[in-house]
Amino acid sequence: MPDLFDKRLLFVTGKGGVGKSTISIALGMAAAERGLRTIVCEVSSQENASRVFKKGEVGFNEVQVADNLWAISIDPDESLREYLLLQLKVRAMRDLLMRSRLFNYLAAATPGLKEMVTIGKIWELALPDRKVKKGREYDLVVVDAPATGHGVGFLQTPRTFAGIARVGPIHNQAQALDRFITEHDTTGVVIVSLPEEMPVNESASLERQLTDDVGVAVERIYMNAMYPERFSEEEARRLERVMEIAEGPANAAVRAALSEHRRANAQRGQLDRLAASVKAPIKTLPFIFKPRLSVDELHRLAGALT
Numbered sequence: 581m582p583d584l585f586d587k588r589l590l591f592v593t594g595k596g597g598v599g600k601s602t603i604s605i606a607l608g609m610a611a612a613e614r615g616l617r618t619i620v621c622e623v624s625s626q627e628n629a630s631r632v633f634k635k636g637e638v639g640f641n642e643v644q645v646a647d648n649l650w651a652i653s654i655d656p657d658e659s660l661r662e663y664l665l666l667q668l669k670v671r672a673m674r675d676l677l678m679r680s681r682l683f684n685y686l687a688a689a690t691p692g693l694k695e696m697v698t699i700g701k702i703w704e705l706a707l708p709d710r711k712v713k714k715g716r717e718y719d720l721v722v723v724d725a726p727a728t729g730h731g732v733g734f735l736q737t738p739r740t741f742a743g744i745a746r747v748g749p750i751h752n753q754a755q756a757l758d759r760f761i762t763e764h765d766t767t768g769v770v771i772v773s774l775p776e777e778m779p780v781n782e783s784a785s786l787e788r789q790l791t792d793d794v795g796v797a798v799e800r801i802y803m804n805a806m807y808p809e810r811f812s813e814e815e816a817r818r819l820e821r822v823m824e825i826a827e828g829p830a831n832a833a834v835r836a837a838l839s840e841h842r843r844a845n846a847q848r849g850q851l852d853r854l855a856a857s858v859k860a861p862i863k864t865l866p867f868i869f870k871p872r873l874s875v876d877e878l879h880r881l882a883g884a885l886t
């Protein structure tokens with residue numbers, strides 16, 4: 581398996597609710613433990629990192645949450661402001677735009693502009709030589725990308741933009757961003773999936789789209805939340821015989837054990853199906869039997885990631 585942490589930028593993508601935010605943070609923790617200065621970027625302002633690390637609202641700031649680990653929640657409006665600030669050298673024009681309603685009109689009138697400046701900010705964070713004043717240099721930027729549906733579109737934004745603005749500085753900047761995202765040495769994409777029918781189908785088609793249409797490097801697929809295999813088939817058969825004679829609580833316990841066994845089996849079937857339909861290496865992650873995942877559980881996941 582290729583080493584994910586050789587990259588400078590990792591996008592974590594997948595269907596809604598499969599564990600993108602969880603795995604983004606766990607990846608960040610794993611990289612930070614290896615000594616890489618790492619930042620995890622949330623783009624849909626869910627504030628997952630602030631909840632896990634109990635840091636108050638992270639917001640559009642680079643907040644340190646652990647040794648070697650930072651988090652930021654990228655707000656498109658703030659990114660657009662920052663972009664204009666860096667771009668517009670003429671102060672009077674900058675002020676006019678920022679202070680007036682023109683700013684809101686600009687954002688509303690340009691479809692995809694918010695995604696574009698969000699990716700621009702991600703790129704800025706990954707630069708060895710940051711554009712913002714006193715910008716910290718990171719070894720790795722992990723992006724908790726929007727759920728698919730939006731996911732492929734999100735990564736395609738720079739190319740779409742470059743196509744709309746055919747010439748000029750916006751065109752050139754959009755093209756530079758597209759080159760950065762599709763540069764396989766520096767940028768990788770990780771797909772998160774679940775061992776169920778629909779997520780497996782969607783992960784396979786997502787990999788195809790990302791590889792063929794967007795041109796990014798899909799480095800790995802995480803099959804998240806796999807149940808443990810606790811019993812062999814022989815043991816399961818024995819349990820079935822026990823269930824026939826057991827009564828009361830014993831019967832209920834055996835029934836529960838068998839039901840979990842069948843579920844784990846069905847998940848292995850989905851894992852085989854995924855393996856048959858994708859090219860990227862697959863890594864399984866355990867289901868963690870906790871109502872809410874806190875730092876300790878995320879550490880456990882982080883250990884299983886690489």
Ligand SMILES: Nc1ncnc2c1ncn2[C@@H]1O[C@H](COP(=O)(O)OP(=O)(O)OP(=O)(O)O)[C@@H](O)[C@H]1O
Pocket residue numbers: 595596597598599600601602603727804805806865866867868869870871872873
């Ligand atoms: N391996 C796991 N074991 C147990 N629970 C998990 C695991 N991975 C994720 N979860 C839980 O599943 C839920 C969804 O996870 P998460 O928020 O990371 O998904 P997401 O893909 O970011 O969702 P969204 O698309 O809404 O942003 C959360 O409650 C999380 O704690």
Ligand SMILES: [Mg+2]
Pocket residue numbers: 600601602626724
């Ligand atoms: Mg999320």
